[in-house]
Amino acid sequence: MLVFIYDKTFEGLLTAVFDAYNRHTFPDTLIEEGEILPLFCEETHTVITDEAKSSRVWHGLEQKISASALSSLTVCWLSELPGIDLLLFNYIRKAIDAPKSIELNFGDPDVLQLAKIWKQINNERLRVIQFLRFQKTTDEIYFAPVEPIYNVLPLTLEHLKDRYAGQKWLIYDMKREYGYYYDMEEAREVRFEEKERSLLSAILDEKLLDKDELLFQQLWKTYFKSIAIKERINPRLHKQHLPVRFWKYLTEKQP
């Protein structure tokens, strides 16, 4: 069994593809530096991430698959799913070897699998866009804490920058502990310090909120209650569309 060891970055993965073609040997497994080697490991190769090599692979791929298929590879990478690296590796290998683009060959299990993962990530991106709730703070920053299952924050920025161009906002991934702050010019990645982190919560403390914020939260909650038709109450459908894991952050689901 051949194991490639790399740094778990996307560039590292592309470099691994480069190395494999260079060595004419293809890994059965990819692991991160420091991870325990699997049983039956006969040979290892350590990949040194290299900008020049990875971009050669990337440019090579550009000749083989469309721009949208390329971008969906980076999207799938953000899934952080176990084994996603090997799946991407195998897909890239197939794409390079095939005489014509493989991206629509859904009869191929790897192609179909990646299409499904892409779909899941895209769904999660949409859910964040749907369900994030801004709370206006005393310093006029609209703050939205989120907790997506995949690392999709970077994928929401384009939409949010357009939609909320005229207000300062901060969207923060509470699980991965990073976020983006938009100052009406650009969105920059930010991380809270330890002591600031204690102020963070799904619904911010009143002290931190703009004077009208609680009224608008109250108005929205009232609206949410009033708009449901009693004769059609359907808790199952409600939960199916509005997964419970989002409730914690939804203004309208607070008591």
Added chain:
Amino acid sequence: MNANVLEKLKVLAESAKYDVSCASSGTSRSSKKGEIGSAAGWGICHSFAEDGRCIALLKIMLTNNCMYDCAYCINRRSNDIPRATLSVSELVDLTIEFYKRNYIEGLFLSSGVVRSPDYTMERLVRVIKDLRLVHRFNGYIHMKSIPGSSQELVNEAGMYADRLSVNIEIPNETSLKILAPDKDFQSVFSPMRYIQQGVLQSKEERRKFRHAPRFAPAGQSTQMIVGATADTDKDILRLSSALYQRPTMKRVYYSGFIPVNSYDNRLPALKQPPLVRENRLYQADWLLRFYEFKVDEIVNDAYPDLDLEVDPKLSWALRNPQHFPVDINRADYEMLLRVPGIGVKSAKLIVTSRRYGRLGSLQLKKIGVVMKKAQYFITCHELGIRTIQELTPQNVRDLLIRKPARKTDHRQLILQFED
């Protein structure tokens, strides 16, 4: 903004909630400096109410006072309910503040009729004009045109709204006149025609001058109440199909009748809104819009009502076994669409994937075909032994509607509810 808006909001949302539409799709508009918001082009639901319906827009009435007395409507003149009216600035503030917090995609504004259709329409137009021109609001706006309002006002509304709608509510004129004595088809279809003229005219102008103003770019929609009158699904769907022939009609909504005025004996006393029938109508509507079905294939004089037990596509297939089985590896796209269990997405995937090699049942399953249904209507290289031809339509029907035996938990007390 102050706390008494809270009470008004409650009253006016309660009054507006029976309108089904909440779609926010059909317009793309990106934000420019100094403006508020954008329109995404695809519908974004920001929440789901406890009845499971999408909340995309702030759906609200300017006022729920009304001088008319439509039998099916909670806001009719003769009802003794709390009444409220929002001021233009209250409504504008609510919309913008909700929007900035990512609660909504925009506004869906309607109103009861006060003084006259034109008087009411003018006030609605004032709200959306204010939102667009004073506040530079780019979010989605759906405005309901008041039946009987003038062409001038409809034209003005079209300058600011993304979508305009006029509800038919009752699919035939005689019943409409009985239930809503102040309305007739004319009062509904005239504004529809004005909207269409506005949209087509602006399209024409924009062909010549790129910056000519857009007119209701997301077109129009309408709604019919289902189950308030004796009209059959054939009556309803024929009307829908005729409406879809018009270039600007984007959606027809179906709303299962809820007896909000149970004292009115012109209307049936239903215990439950007819939700299954409503769902079947939406499915039939999809067949009209995306599956290239003709209305007479779905309902006709021999089959005036949709089958409540099976969906309309399956029902068509069972009535027309001569078209099956369909060869997955050869059939054209239109025929694939007709197979129960194959949707638009999987039909497209089949067409692209089979270029790379023949498809078997395993791949079909992975593509997303519902094999439980499709198996009786297709052949691929390993299937095709037990199709509708060998089994007969009746047997296939029985196989498909047979409910999996419910596992009963004997430790639990079973209560029979009777009312």
